[in-house]
Amino acid sequence: MRIHINRLGAADRARLVEHRLTVEELTELHGMLLRGQQARQRALRRVAAFSLILDIVLLLMTVFVAGPTPAVLFAGVVVTAIVLLCLACTWAAAIGVFAHQYNQAVEEGYPELLGRLRL
Template identity: 50%
Template structure:
């Protein structure tokens, strides 16, 4: 069965960040590691953000070449592009945005002297 992976901060990780269990150097190394992972995810998402809509447009144009540019084909193509856009936004939030927000909030709460400095 297919599963959707949601990248989120675990309760244990949040507890360690809020409880100041990391030294500043350890926190900076953790931040650098998480930032590398986030950049890799964003790189893959950028590819998807280009390829997926282009694929939908190609399929829409192939359909239109057979049926003509009727109102139904235009509406269907536009509706599919809107759905793809919404799914890509949701994918970004679940893969990158949620974890970054949770990490940033935990760091700000546990390390107020670093407010805004080690954000993802």
């Protein structure tokens, strides 16, 4: 089993770094990639909200059954930390790596557009 990490393809990176696209083509590509990134961000926000709500509900159910003991509170804190860590790793794999690679390639190949077409 492998974890999928959303990355910029080698051919696309080469086209960007070697300045093979016109500014219009780059603007079109940026718009398309930006829409994809925004869709991933919306989906991740939904997943984060659902995960945290589920975490809270399960914690409240556990407190209702076992009472607010130190062990239950510790477990709640640890589970919440694990959920947040998983969400951070998911963000990095789905959004962060791709955006970083794209931004770096554009800055190398198109220094005149520095900061304009960032994801």
